[in-house]
Amino acid sequence: MTLERPARMFDRDREWKALSAFIDDPRPGATLGVVSGRRRQGKTFLLRSLCEAAGGFYFPADEGIDRESLNKLGALLGQFTGAPGPIAFEGWHQAVDALLGLSHDRRIPVVIDEFPYLVRANPSLPSIIQNALAPLRPERDNSRVGLLLCGSAMSFMGRLLSGNAPLRGRAGLELMVPTLDHRLAAEFWGVDDPVTALMTHAVVGGTPAYRSDFARDDKPAGPDDFDAWVIRTVLSPASPLFREARYLLADEPDLHDSSLYHSVLAAIASGNAQRGAIASYMGRKTGDLAHPLTVLEDCGLIVREPDVFKDNRTTFRIAEPLVTFYHAVMRPIWSDLEFTDDTARLWRRSRARFVSGVLGPHFEQVCRFWTRHMAPPELFGDYPNVAGAGTVNDPTNRTSHEVDVVVFGLDDDNRRPLLAIGEVKWGETMGLGHVERLRRIRALLVAQKRLGAETARLACYSGTGFAPELVEAAAREPEIVLVGLTDLYRAGPT
Structure with missing residues (x-):
């Protein structure tokens, strides 16, 4: 039976049905699912809503040492189970077994959100969960818990079930929460005019939080208001959107040398889509780019697209429109944006770069997506x-x-x-x-x-x-x- 979808949830029908089916699994024994997606796509709202609908337990992990996380988990579990006080755990083996013991008669979701934070403090945690879910183990066989591990660090989450990773073969669900496509984004923003919708999507893409939390529901009223909207939101130092593209890189733990990765992204945003052109832009050898390009691809920040007529020719595209906008428009004038009140003048100087470097390529990608899907x-x-x-x-x-x-x-x-x-x-x-x-x-x-x-x-x-x-x-x-x-x-x- 599909759980009742929250009325205030926009779209996400496919994701809600997949999670409902995971929780509706009639087989005995605990099950494991993995949910991933870039930050601000609504994963937390989706999983909290699932726990509310199915009577599950939600644990939001923080960056911190093991003991702090175990104490927080014990406090929340004590509240959830009605215990007289916090539950004390000696370590994660005991804590994971306690999570599996939350239900024996019906399937409930148990969510660990931002799982990568916990693994950063204790790299053995995936192995601990692997052992807890081992076949013929009573704690696993007698449980009806659907354990969901969620994270926004795409490179980490991509490795969680791959290769020789401890949890490979254990998960019955692997769900990625994507950004909204151009059509859904226009509906979500409430922009009816196609020209305005496409230009808006070229700047902020389909990330739901950018409308509600970052832009505070400020949207361009039409083509004539688009320039003013860009100035008062994305280009305003007081707006959270102003520094968001920089923070997206900081969210990925594998991006150690941020200046290197920003330079690669700047090269691609400047129209250097092939490996050789990127290397020439950066003054590097082509072979030097293998690692940073692979890391950016694993993080979901760039996409590698083969030439459909030439097997040996590949182009790279930035996957997040706001990152493209930042590198093509904002980064070249960053210091001016931070210290001037005449943002309108800077935007007028930069608008040609926006049209040629951002809007044109974005329109091409939307046309290909529309054609395919x-x-x-x-x-x-x-x-x-x-x-x-x-x-x-x-x-x-x-x-x-x-x-x-x-x-x-x-x-x-x-x-x-x-x-x-x-x-x-x-x-x-x-x-x-x-x-x-x-x-x-x-x-x-x-x-x-x-x-x-x-x-x-x-x-x-x-x-x-x-x-x-x-x-x-x-x-x-x-x-x-x-x-x-x-x-x-x-x-x-x-």
């Missing part, structure tokens, strides 16, 4: 299986062409036929010239004998609009697909 299947002739970006060689002219959106399907023989190629423009009205460019690229793909290239559709994605002659051509020729901002925010498949 939200576009109606008839738009491209089949369900998109992959939507990425790629580079097409033009041997005759000794050049290459960047393709913003490349759409592949999946046929019955597990092959990936090409469904469409597309171009994305944020601030440019698209016309027949853009379609002709796509036709030339398609001809190159036909010459390369790419499966499905002959019938691949030509997609134009615009944040500004389409010239009348292109609209007329699209009405006559089904191979031309036009996608505007309204389409990206129209309800459809998810």
